Amino acid sequence: MIKIIFFACSILSLNVISAQNSDISGTVSFNGNSEPYVNIYLKGTEIGTASDEKGQYTLKNISPGKYTLIASNIGFEKFYKTITISKDQDKIIDINLKASTESLDEMVVTGTLKPVSRLESPVPVEVYKPTFFKKNPTASIFEALQNVNGVRPQINCNVCNTGDIHINGLEGPYTLVLIDGMPIVSGLGTVYGLSGIPNSLIEQIEVVKGPASSLYGSEAVGGLINIITKNNLSAPKFFADTFITDWGEFNLDVGTKFNIGNKTNVLLGVNYFKYDNPIDNNDDNFTDLTLQDRISIFQKWNFSRKDARVLSLAGRFFYEDRWGGEMQWTPEFRGGDEIYGESIYTRRWELLGKYQLPVKEQMILSFSYNDHKQNSVYGDVAYLADQRIGFTQLTWDKTSGKHSLLAGTALRYNYYDDNTTATANDNENEPDEILIPSIFIQDEIAFNKKHSLLLGGRYDYDDRHGNIFTPRAAYRFKFTDNDIIRLNAGTGFRVVNLFTEDHAALTGSRDVIIAEELEPERSFNINLNYLKKIYGDSGTFVSLDASAFYTNFQNVIIPDYDTNPNQIIYDNLDGTSISKGISANVDVSFYNGLKFMVGGTLQNVSNTENGVKQRQILTESYSANWSVSYDVRAWDFTIDYTGNLYGPMRLPTLGENDPRSDFSPAWSIQNIQFTYDGLKNFEFYGGIKNLLDWTPNRGNPFIIARADDPFDKEVTFDANGNAVATPNNPNALTFDPSYVYGPNQGIRSFFGMRYTIN
Missing domain, CATH: 2.60.40.10 (Immunoglobulins)
Structure with a gap:
């Protein structure tokens, strides 16, 4: 009610x-x-x-x-x-309207840090509009990205369901999440940056695959996801979007825009999500889906200035209470060793803005700051953390003849404190606090309409690791109006904090072993992209976007689950880690209202150490995504069928005696939606998610090891700390919820309504 x-x-x-x-x-x-x-x-x-x-x-x-x-x-x-x-x-x-030979003439900013036509950008940028995500409505952008080719939301824990985003098979910490171009989301808060922003306030989401550290610094190693919010012109005057599922999930997005005086306009959005219905369909006495109570409030102010100079300020507040665990868990068991539960309280606020200096030259000062507090317990293990990230950047944009220059300087402030050994020194608390200054420059040279070349580089100084230089180069060859080839090469780097990035380091009963002082990870990437557009006489439009990619990592840090089943060992890989593959997207629109998109990726992600080559854990060798839509215009009715397919992945088992499969099967999640918009300002939609009722427990005796003994009270260990076989533990297992590669939530129906005043 x-x-x-x-x-x-x-x-x-x-x-x-x-x-x-x-x-x-x-x-x-x-x-x-x-x-x-x-x-x-x-x-x-x-x-x-x-x-x-x-x-x-x-x-x-x-x-x-x-x-x-x-x-x-x-x-x-x-x-x-x-x-x-x-x-x-x-x-x-x-x-x-008349058809244009420049069909993809969207403006993108992520690839070069300034607005540029997507066709003219030397860096390939994929653009996704809110209508794309409406085809499979979700409560967060994190879930919605499952329909983007080469991008996979990875659930990292069977119990609390936190996760990260994989791009081209690379782990979540290699993906940098931006809001309006600001690196406001990282480390501890990565997954939360993709939750709580109403779909109706999103102008577009830009995805760049491959390193971009020469512009964005640390963490932009594998790729970027930039969430660009609407301005006052494009946002609706009022909107409300709500849906429920038969599992009991409830989501509400509501927002408006209004003016204050003649020179200030404000955009306001609120997202609320609630799920409080414990379900255990796989009969392991653990919740299949984490219970959540989440609210996010987003506000953006735009100010009119002389000569149309930019001045904007935005802020967001986010709070979430989530828990998963044994079905009989209640808050009074939080942090104890009687009933197992993982409970996470998150409070986060963000502030970001842009100010164009009142000078003749095009100079913009950008800034962001966030404060993230997390109070978590994983069984009887507490994790209390506080992270603050401040960022400011001044850019100078100058065009002179054939040269389009961008230069700038940035300063990043990182503060991190928790109750683990990560911030302890001789038994005394010592928070991690550092300032990282940077300078960068890039020059895009337009030789003529067909050929352009971008050269750039960035210099960062980190007290812990010294000087870090990251160059990049990009070449664009537009040999016809409808055919473009892009060749990109660049380097990336990442400074690691395990406890903010790898949930496996905190959950379950495995001991965490850091074998050495961890050095920054480095990467080199080369990417070849081809874009083809075809216009049919009857209004049919076809777009083909294909890429081949290769990334070589040094000092890569990968959790080792294999050496000792009861440990997770972290160290820099003494060897090479390589990610390579090909991907392609095909979009087709017919004049009769039929549209479809098909994407596929073939990839090989492997690590070689001491002459031994091994496939990276939790990485699929192939994946596919599709979307088929048909508008029945006479009935004001639309049908959307979406889905994805993932190939087998190597999984983290507990040794040779673990009866769970070492590899996942190929698996697919498919959805169908029906939308009616015959009433003014209203849309009604509903459908079925996970039509095949797929869950990862298929073909496995269990998913969570020792779910009946989550505190290992009945496990016998030898002198080396290894579990030994006993009558009640014949496979010598310990409690382990890290065997996860997909969502546990099965088939479900949903129904929703949108109300919009433009």
Whole structure:
């Protein structure tokens, strides 16, 4: 009942729209067919909207005067029309779009740290819009990324279900998560950076695969995920999106935009997620899905300044209470050794902003700061941590002839403290605190319309590791308007903090062994990308995006589960770690409303030490993703079928006597959704997730080892600390929840509703 009241109050809280002067409305079409999601706005004003699913649009409350009406969307030439508005005179203007040879003319910022057309960028950047994620609605971006080719959300614990993002088979700590271009999410808070931002406030998500340390520093080793939020022009005036599942999950996104005076506009969004229904379908007396109570509040302020200079400020507050464990666990057992539970309280706030200096040159000062507090217990092991990250950066953007220069300096502040040996020195607490100054420069040289070359480098100084230099180079060859080849090469580095990155170091009964002082990881990457576009006479559009990649790591740190089944041993690999493979995406749109996307990746991620080559743990050799959508326009109805497929992975078993399989089978999660949008401002959607009812316990006697004895009270150990076989433990196992490669949540139905006022 509280949820219903909260949702109703959110809608009723919308301010009454003031009386309007005049409206412009009409229909956007291409080749006689309506065109949805086209951006329409009046140049030089804050008045703008997007066409709905039927191609219809309305611009409201327009004062008398002369304006330029602009419509733009991927795959089409921009539409311009000069109009004159008289008082109380509504206009109907239908817009007919023309196909463009520059079909992917989105603006991207992640690859080069400044806005550039996606086609002109020498660095390949994949762009995903909110409509892509609507095809399989989820409560967080973390889950939604399962439909992006080469990107896999990895669950790291069967009990608390925390996870990270793998790109091209590389572990989560190699992926840097950005919000509006700021490296605000890292280490302790990586998974939380992908939760709690309402889908309706996201302009686009940009994904770069491969090192980008020359621009972003540490952690940008394997790739980047940049969440770009909307501005006041593109955001809806009010939105609410809520869904429930038959497991009892409830998610609510609600938000609005409003003006303060004539020069300030504000974007506000709130996300709330609740799941409090313990389910144990695999009968191991442990929750299949972690219980969660989460709220996130996001606010973004944009200020109008002279000469359209940038000034924005954004903040987010995040709180989550999550627990998983034995079905009879309650909070009074927290931290004890009677009933096993993993309970995590997280409180986090973030602040980020941009300020363009009032000088003739294009100079922007960016900054971010976050404070992350975590109070966790894993059985009877407490983990109390506090991490603060401050970041400031000044960039200078200059174009001179054929050269597009970007130079800058950055300063990063890291503070980390916990109750483990990571911040202890001679039994005294010694938090990790450091300042890392950096300078960087890049020059993109446009020789002509077909050839461009980007050269860049970054210098960082870390007191612990000294001087770190990371160069990069990128070449773009556009041999026709519809064919582009890009060749990228660069280096990356990462400074490691195990306890903020690897959940396995904290959970279960394995002892953590750090064999040596850990050196920064280094990487070299080369990537060849080919983009092809095909335009059919009937309005059909095809896009092919294919890549081949190779990454060589030095000093790579990989948890060793094999040497001793009761230990996790961390040290720098004395050898090489190589990730290589190929990937491709094909997108096809037909004029009749049928669209499909298919992506696939073949990869080989291996480690070689002392002449022995071994496949990296928890890394699939192949994967595929797909999305098929069909608009039944006569019925205002859309069908979306999405899915993924992952090849076998090597898994962390507890030695030769462990009856669990050493490799996962090939597995797939598939979903179907039906959407009806025949009522103004409303969308109703529902469907089924995990149609095949796949869970990782298939083919295994159990998933969590010794789930009936999570504190190892009945395990017998020898003098070396190894478990020995006994009548009640014939396989000599200890409690271990780290055998996980996919979600335990089976088939479920969902139903939701969206209400939007543009």
